[in-house]
Amino acid sequence: MAKVRGAVVVDNDVCKGCNLCVVACPTQVLALNRNVNNKGYHYSYMENPENCNGCTNCSAVCPDSCITVYRVKAEA
Template sequence: MKSYIEINSEICKGCILCIPECPKNVIVLSANFNSKGWRYAIPENNKDCIGCTRCAVVCPECAIIVKRED
């Protein structure tokens, strides 16, 4: 089963709690800013995602969705 994450860049505040939580180093902090002036997390290596949901669980803004495909 293939897994990947989606991060809502407008909700993310760049707190980076998700980055060290990911065992596969899928998430990085973008160099760009959202409309609220926050740098936001992005899935850089989505192909490596194992669908563990640790990033989504730790996100205080609920900006991360973990999806799974057959």
């Protein structure tokens, strides 16, 4: 059965660490990084990348349009 796998790329410098994508992610992929970007924000990153199915929920709620989403169909 074909399984969907995804990945997101967060623009670290643009992210303001608002946490909305983390909450919106249905598979708990995202978290806020312990590190901060050059504005001092804990930017979002894929903490559990293996869970990502590329659903685009995170990019949908992102106020700063800093998330790009990729998705592939892969054999299980």
